[in-house]
Amino acid sequence: MESEQLEILDFLQKYAPFTFLTPETLTDIAKTIDVKYVKRDTPILEYGQKVTEWYVVRSGAIEIYLRDGTLYNRMTEGGHFGESGLLTRGKNRYPATAIEDSLLYTIPEDVFLSAYENHEEFAESIELESRSRLRQVVSKATQANELMSTHVKKLLNKEAVCTAPDTPIHAVAAHMSEQGVSSVLIRDDSGIIGIVTDRDIRNRAVAVCMDLTQPVSEIMTTDIVSVQHDRMAIEAMLTMLHHNVHHLPVLRRDEPVGVIALSDILRYESRNSLFVVSRIYHQETVEQLEELKTEVQATFSTMVNQESSSYMIGSAMAAIGRAYKQRLLELAHEKLGPAPIPYCFLALGSMARQEQLIVTDQDNALILDDSFDPARHDEYFKALATFVCDGLDKAGYPYCTGGVMATNDQWRQPLKVWREYFTQWIEKPSPKSLLDSNIFFDLEGVYGQAEFAHNLQTLISQKARGNNRFLASMARNALQRTPPIGFFKNFVVEADGRHSRTINLKRRGTAPLTDLIRVHALAIGSRAHNSFERLNDIEQAKILAHGRTQDIRDALEFISSIRARNQAEQLAQEQVPSNSIVPDDLSDFDRKSLRDAFLILSNAQKYLRFRYQPNRSAH
Incomplete structure (x- = not known):
């Protein structure tokens, strides 16, 4: 072996999962390794990119992210990444970026898969780094979906707009236009008693030539469906699905803190x-x-x-x-x-x-x-x-x-x-x-x-x-x-x-x-x-x-x-x-x-x- 390959072999022998390979297999792998230098702030793997090689960090630091940009893991010397895409024979799900000038060893896909399929302990070491194999794959799938990992409160971009039940319909419409919202919560001394949306004003008042000086309570929906602010976005979506509503009041205990509209959910799912x-x-x-x-x-x-x-x-x-x-x-x-x-x-x-x-x-x-x-x-x-x-x-x-x-x-x-x-x-x-x-x-x-x-x-x-x-x-x-x-x-x-x-x-x-x-x-x-x-x-x-x-x-x-x-x-x-x-x-x-x-x-x-x-x- 050449001196550079001997140096690579000496490095790999220090870290799992390479410690579970036979000397012959490890030597063969060292001969196939390519060395890549990446500068700080350089993306290495993008979301959806086809993965064709396995990465081992020789020096520097690499950050791995979830699809929504949340930090998932940080790799330093001896760390490895890219195996998820290789093992599922698919596209990369976890973007990777160098946060320092870094030196990477890359191992071809066929070489990695051969080691994985023929060396049980090597495979187990890769799979069991984060609790059990099944727990790892399920938790990663859950974290990768933004609806499952985002709290309802993060969907809110405006405070709840409220008005009294005796407010005239025309005044409510003007207030909604002024605030740039598509719904208003109706409340009295007992709390939230109803909701009115722009569709309600259009269908229940304007379309039937209703007197717009009438109180908004005449057109409000009283059967209110709501969600707590600390629940997950998936729960908000499923609540809207279950009840066929397009506006969902968000409560902190019994107090309204905002309203989620259909558009707030749509950006998380293209064909909703x-x-x-x-x-x-x-x-x-x-x-x-x-x-x-x-x-x-x-x-x-x-x-x-x-x-x-x-x-x-x-x-x-x-x-x-x-x-x-x-x-x-x-x-x-x-x-x-x-x-x-x-x-x-x-x-x-x-x-x-x-x-x-x-x-x-x-x-x-x-x-x-x-x-x-x-x-x-x-x-x-x-x-x-x-x-x-x-x-x-x-x-x-x-x-x-x-x-x-x-x-x-x-x-x-x-x-x-x-x-x-x-x-x-x-x-x-x-x-x-x-x-x-x-x-x-x-x-x-x-x-x-x-x-x-x-x-x-x-x-x-x-x-x-x-x-x-x-x-x-x-x-x-x-x-x-x-x-x-x-x-x-x-x-x-x-x-x-x-x-x-x-x-x-x-x-x-x-x-x-x-x-x-x-x-x-x-x-x-x-x-x-x-x-x-x-x-x-x-x-x-x-x-x-x-x-x-x-x-x-x-x-x-x-x-x-x-x-x-x-x-x-x-x-x-x-x-x-x-x-x-x-x-x-x-x-x-x-x-x-x-x-x-x-x-x-x-x-x-x-x-x-x-x-x-x-x-x-x-x-």
Whole structure:
């Protein structure tokens, strides 16, 4: 070796992960290294840049940033960077800049990947520098998305503008123009009692030739939805999605500190799901709703490509699905007339949990008022259910193959019958009855009398908590789907059929995870719908060993993100999206992380079996 290569070899031997390589491999690497000098304040890697080499800092200092410019890490002598882009065979996600005059060793991509794939300890050292491999990749993905890492208060650029309820409408409009705002909060001595937007003034006052000297209270919206200033921007966006509002008051405790407008969120997402929801509400026919399918798919793909978390994607897609249901019900009323008695239309399963992706079917039901008389009312509600379910199928939500739809007479019943259903399922459980009814334990009212759904949720919470026989039966069902990991911790793939050599990430991954999370949530009386929110309740209840809840959260996030990414790639290739992946098509890094996630699921199922003793449910 030349003297310069010997000097490089001597340097590398001092630092991990090179200490885990054989002398022969290390010598071969030293021979391939190129030396680069970069001046202070020089960018080395830009966001989105193709990564073709691995960087080791010989001298100087390098700073690594998140996409929003936040400092993520600082590298000095012996530090390395660029491995994230190489391991995912993609583009750089973490910009790097020299903050001092620096000397870098660069190692070609093929040389780095060869060392990574053939030397386990070398690979482990790289992956485990920041806690576990899975925790690292999930936390980086979360930090990389600005909506997940930005607080609501950072979105505010003006203080809240308030006025009294007796202020004339024309004076409010002038004040809004003077302050350069699109909304005003209405408050009296009791606090905030309403909000008025520029759209309200236009539609509720000017368009109908209203006397503009009338008090603003005549046109204000009193059903106020708000968010606390210390919450994350993602929560603000999801709140706006859930309630279809374009202005969201921000409170510090009970005091308003500002208002977030739709435009404040849009700069974080180029093809925003808020736009799609708004478009859904403005369609006049089922055929027009059907035409939005491509926009929904494009929104999903954009969120995946922007590295949004599965929590964010699932919540946004569920909000879109909920908007479809609500608009179809409005169109149904236009066709059929008003409902003869109060009712609540339920979303079930992944939509109720706010964990929906682009591959989904429809699961729904109807709760009718206890005054329901089949002879007088059922013809209307059957027609209503048929209109909505047919419309959902056209809009891209296929009929449920198991018949869990409001068109099924069994799932179109008065509240008292639904209470009997759940009482029977919980107090006299059997694995068979709960297998058929499992999906009903994830329910949300999306239209009509929401208190009907709340009534059932209260019943479930009260009767399920501490009911050992019921929980044992639920646990037994939750253990029927196991992760695809063999005895030697290798993947077990489908052997034949259309999806041979694949793994169904829903059936063997996210579904058993959500099942076991649901059992724990029912055991502690959690009222949360979403699996991640249920995990927060489970963590507070301390029914799992320290760190286990975070492990389950990471496993669910990672498997869901791989599932979403696979569906987005299939859409991009004009294929029918599915839940099945070919493990060999994943990068080595993703395969190892996916194996880690499945092992966490396996261990979580072992604990479920220990805690709830599901075998006793068969007696």
